[in-house]
Amino acid sequence: MSLVNPKRLLALLATVSVAASAQAATDISGAGATFPYPVYSKWADAYKKQTGVGLNYQSIGSGGGIKQIKAKTVTFGASDKPLEPAELKAAGLVQFPMIIGGVVPVTNVKGIKAGQLTLDGATVASIYLGEITEWNDARIKKLNPSAALPATAIAPVYRSDGSGTNFLFTDYLSKSSPKFKQSIGANASVQWPVGIGAKGNEGVANMTTQTDGAIGYVEYAYAKQNNMAFAKLINRGGKAVAPSAETFQAAAANADWAHSPGYYLILTDQPGAASWPITGASFILLYGTPPNPGDTAAALKFFDWAFRNGGQMASELDYVPLPESLIKQIRATWKSDIKGIPAMAAN
Amino acid sequence: MNSAVIEADSRHAAGQRLRESIFRGATLVAALLVLTLLGGVALSLLKGAWPAFSHFKLQFLTREIWNPVTDQYGALAAVYGTLVTSLIAMLIAIPISFGIAIFLTELAPPWLKRPVGVAIELLAAVPSIIFGIWGLFVLAPMLQRHVQPWLIDVLGPLPLIGKLFQGPPFGIGVLTASVVLAIMVLPFISAVMRDVFETVPDVLKESGYGLGATTWEVIWKVVLPYTRSGVVGGIMLGLGRALGETMAVTFVIGNAHRISPSLLGPGTTISASIANEFTEAVGDLYTSSLIGLGALLFLITFTVIAAARLLLLRLDRRALSSV
Numbered sequence: 001m002s003l004v005n006p007k008r009l010l011a012l013l014a015t016v017s018v019a020a021s022a023q024a025a026t027d028i029s030g031a032g033a034t035f036p037y038p039v040y041s042k043w044a045d046a047y048k049k050q051t052g053v054g055l056n057y058q059s060i061g062s063g064g065g066i067k068q069i070k071a072k073t074v075t076f077g078a079s080d081k082p083l084e085p086a087e088l089k090a091a092g093l094v095q096f097p098m099i100i101g102g103v104v105p106v107t108n109v110k111g112i113k114a115g116q117l118t119l120d121g122a123t124v125a126s127i128y129l130g131e132i133t134e135w136n137d138a139r140i141k142k143l144n145p146s147a148a149l150p151a152t153a154i155a156p157v158y159r160s161d162g163s164g165t166n167f168l169f170t171d172y173l174s175k176s177s178p179k180f181k182q183s184i185g186a187n188a189s190v191q192w193p194v195g196i197g198a199k200g201n202e203g204v205a206n207m208t209t210q211t212d213g214a215i216g217y218v219e220y221a222y223a224k225q226n227n228m229a230f231a232k233l234i235n236r237g238g239k240a241v242a243p244s245a246e247t248f249q250a251a252a253a254n255a256d257w258a259h260s261p262g263y264y265l266i267l268t269d270q271p272g273a274a275s276w277p278i279t280g281a282s283f284i285l286l287y288g289t290p291p292n293p294g295d296t297a298a299a300l301k302f303f304d305w306a307f308r309n310g311g312q313m314a315s316e317l318d319y320v321p322l323p324e325s326l327i328k329q330i331r332a333t334w335k336s337d338i339k340g341i342p343a344m345a346a347n
Numbered sequence: 348m349n350s351a352v353i354e355a356d357s358r359h360a361a362g363q364r365l366r367e368s369i370f371r372g373a374t375l376v377a378a379l380l381v382l383t384l385l386g387g388v389a390l391s392l393l394k395g396a397w398p399a400f401s402h403f404k405l406q407f408l409t410r411e412i413w414n415p416v417t418d419q420y421g422a423l424a425a426v427y428g429t430l431v432t433s434l435i436a437m438l439i440a441i442p443i444s445f446g447i448a449i450f451l452t453e454l455a456p457p458w459l460k461r462p463v464g465v466a467i468e469l470l471a472a473v474p475s476i477i478f479g480i481w482g483l484f485v486l487a488p489m490l491q492r493h494v495q496p497w498l499i500d501v502l503g504p505l506p507l508i509g510k511l512f513q514g515p516p517f518g519i520g521v522l523t524a525s526v527v528l529a530i531m532v533l534p535f536i537s538a539v540m541r542d543v544f545e546t547v548p549d550v551l552k553e554s555g556y557g558l559g560a561t562t563w564e565v566i567w568k569v570v571l572p573y574t575r576s577g578v579v580g581g582i583m584l585g586l587g588r589a590l591g592e593t594m595a596v597t598f599v600i601g602n603a604h605r606i607s608p609s610l611l612g613p614g615t616t617i618s619a620s621i622a623n624e625f626t627e628a629v630g631d632l633y634t635s636s637l638i639g640l641g642a643l644l645f646l647i648t649f650t651v652i653a654a655a656r657l658l659l660l661r662l663d664r665r666a667l668s669s670v
Contacts, residue, residue, distance in 0.1 A: 034626070061626025063634075081629075153515065160602030162415075162627025185416030188627040196517050196613045197602030199623065203483065210488050210518060 028299045031058040032065020032078030035164045035219070036099050036282040039319045040078075043306045046313065051305075053298060062164060062188065069093065069285045075295040077285035080164025081188065085262040094288045094337045095262050096330045097281035098303065100252050100320040102220040103168045104243045104278070106228040108208050109135050110150055113229055115242055118143050120234040121176025121269070121277065127215060128156050128173065129180060130194035135213060143234070152213035157204050159217070160197030162188040168280040169217050172268040217278075220248070221318035237273040245320050247276035253323040263330075281322075286338060293340040300334055300341060307331075392645055395638035398631060407639060413604035413620070415628070420636035422643055424604045428614040429647065432521060432596065433589040435610070436528035440585060444533055448540035449566055464541070471534035479598035482527040483519065487599055490526070491518030495611055514609040517601065522610040524600035528592055532585035539581030543574040576659050583655045590648055593618040617644040 030040075037059035044055035060068075062079040069077030070091055078098070088095055105124060107117055123139050126132045132139060136149040159166050167188045174181035184190050198207040201222040208216035209228070220243050223230050232240045241247045254272035255265055267279040284303065290296035307330075311321035322330075334341075399407060399420060410421025447467065451460055495516035502512040547570050555565040571578065601613020602623055615623075617640045628634045 063627045063629040066629060155515065155517065160597070161623040162625075164627075187416045188629070189415045189624050191412065191414040191416070191604060195603075196519060197615075197623075198483075198519070199597050199602065203598065206483060207517075207519070210491070 026052070026298070027054045027056050028295070028302055029056045029074045030076040030078060030299070031060050031068040031074045033062045033080045033164060033282050034059040035080050035101060036078060036319070039099055039314050039317050042313050042317060043310045046309070047302055047305055053302070055302060061162065063162070066285065072291055075292070075299045079283050079285060080280065081167050082262070082264045082266065082283050083285065085264050088262045092288050093285050094333065095283050095285050096333055097263055097322060097326070098284045099314060100248050100267070100279060100281050100322060102243055102248045102276050102279045103165050103217050104220050104223040105215060105217050105231045105233065106205070106208050106223055107231055108211060108214045108229065109152065110212065111148055114227065115230060115232060116147060117231040118234065118240045119231045121172055125173040125177030125180040127154055128158070128192065128195065129183070155211045155214040156195030157207045157211070157214050157216035158192050158195050158197050159200070159204055161199050164188065164280065164282065165201070165217065165219055166190065168268055168278055171266055172278045175269040224318055233277050235275050235277045236269050236271050237275065239273045241274060241276055243276050245315060247274055248279045248320040249323060251275035251277070251279035252281065252320070252326065257326055257329060288337055289339045290341070296338065297341045300338070304331070389645065392638060392642040396635055396642040399635040399639040402632060407636070411604070411606055415633055418630065418632050420632070422617070422640055424606050425615050425617045425620050425640055426643060426647070427606050428521065428600065429590060429616040429644065431614070432525045432528055432600070432616060433586060435522070435525035436532060436589045437582070437586055439526065439529035440533045440536055441582060444537035444540055447537040448544050451541050452544040453562060453566065467534045467537055471538060475531065475592060475595045478527055478531055479595035482523060482595060482599040486527065487518035487523050490523055491516050498611070510608045511610045514607070514611050516611060517613065519599045519613065520601045520611050521614040524596045527595050527599055528589045531592060531595060532589050535588060536581045536585040539584060540578055543577030543581070544570055546577070547573050575662060579655055579659055583652060586651060587648060590651065591618055591644065593622045597622050617641070
């Protein structure tokens with residue numbers, strides 16, 4: 001005696017497979033950077049509730065995202081490091097920034113609380129080059145005349161896994177110190193001459209809070225949520241600024257996007273009195289002539305929705321939405337550079 | 348009627364032969380599948396690593412540099428870290444495992460045998476990421492505060508071996524990674540050792556005791572020679588795990604592509620480098636160099652297992668000739 005009616009089972013299977021294929025047809029597929037993953041997935045949740053269209057985003061890393069979009073296995077790629085205009089053109093890709101975040105230096109020096117220490121790029125570079133080895137070094141004292149700095153040895157901590165955080169930090173140090181640029185350079189992974197490598201934000205945060213005299217760098221959200229002792233930085237305008245949503249957005253707003261083809265602009269060390277110097281955008285990559293225009297249109301719809309409705313959600317996760325002027329410019333880019341897409345609904 | 352029986356019998360026999368040959372074929376396919384997989388892995392590793400090997404030639408093996416900015420890669424630091432952490436882990440784990448196995452099979456009171464045995468098996472089931480997080484949050488601070496300062500003060504000033512224990516106590520580093528590895532391979536080695544020790548016939552041991560041998564002598568002269576190949580097998584199983592362990596090591600080794608003379612300093616291993624850098628590796632030479640590291644690990648593991656087999660063969664031959 002059979003408990004399951006075979007006909008019914010068949011019908012059930014058929015509905016399941018139809019549902020699965022329908023979902024596959026409407027889901028937006030993307031792959032890449034890990035840094036924006038929390039905010040992309042939060043947006044995706046809300047978007048799915050509103051529209052029924054899901055997002056399948058694999059946070060496999062920027063390198064993987066670039067490879068996957070070039071192999072055309074996903075509709076969009078995401079990268080923390082913008083592709084150079086020549087590379088974009090060769091691959092037929094269009095690139096635009098999607099979300100902003102920042103990197104924050106954190107310290108563990110006895111008697112120094114959050115925001116009490118001020119550093120500048122050249123000094124941090126010297127620390128990570130192994131040239132400044134004690135906290136009471138004259139160069140640090142000069143920036144902090146009133147702080148009581150101990151004679152503790154500095155223990156530099158770096159991110160060991162390849163990441164956009166590393167890229168932003170080393171890019172900033174390369175811009176601040178010719179010697180750093182020459183001997184180390186900017187990349188998602190670099191060869192550090194001194195210090196100890198910890199895995200991920202959590203590893204760096206833990207090593208820094210555990211080791212007396214340590215200095216490290218983590219994503220802003222991480223420093224904020226864990227109440228870590230961040231250091232202020234002196235920006236290109238010569239002002240000491242603290243990391244916050246306002247200073248990140250100032251860096252993005254002061255940047256010269258209009259004269260950067262392919263939005264190839266790294267937001268570190270931007271001008272402006274209020275700009276946080278280690279700010280970075282995470283980028284989206286799409287095909288200029290999409291192999292499957294319907295998929296790309298669906299992806300653009302999602303990005304457009306996120307620009308409109310995603311600001312609040314991003315702020316809750318301590319990311320920073322793009323300034324309005326930049327969003328306008330990106331919408332114009334979509335219209336002019338991506339072929340075969342029906343016009344977006346006007347806002 | 349007789350002929351009908353014979354016919355039925357032969358039909359039955361034919362069916363059996365068919366089943367037999369199907370079964371044989373199926374097992375052959377399963378065996379060949381393993382070989383094909385192994386060959387496939389080796390080939391694809393070589394293919395992926397070829398750009399790096401042909402670009403750097405022998406320098407890939409002899410240089411310590413690992414610089415993604417200038418695209419210069421050498422595997423020396425990672426190979427060194429892999430071998431050193433595994434070696435120290437084995438130095439710690441083998442004697443302890445030996446002690447556990449001997450205690451459980453020869454000395455423990457029966458009421459203690461089961462709980463300790465189960466505890467060891469449970470330890471083997473802990474995922475490596477747990478060991479990594481435990482190493483980072485619990486073991487590393489403990490070593491940093493209590494053990495490493497002592498090592499630096501007491502062993503640091505000594506000639507020769509002092510070099511191994513100098514520098515600031517970071518907590519994480521080559522030594523911490525080795526300790527975590529030792530704890531991870533310990534259950535494997537001791538479980539295998541215990542199982543093979545239990546296969547020793549009581550008659551043999553009782554004869555030893557009957558001749559007036561001490562427990563130590565029975566273990567050394569009866570149990571160990573009888574179980575030699577099993578013990579070496581257990582050690583190799585542990586070593587294989589230590590060489591390839593990724594997550595736990597990545598958390599606690601300090602991830603620096605340098606060879607520091609001190610065991611307290613940061614280092615890296617092959618698998619830790621791959622886990623750290625593969626996701627964000629952009630550029631063909633970089634990716635290829637990471638795959639090249641993987642190929643080297645494959646080669647090292649292969650060599651270790653081959654060497655162990657050879658050693659066993661030698662031992663067996665010597666044992667035969669001495670009889």
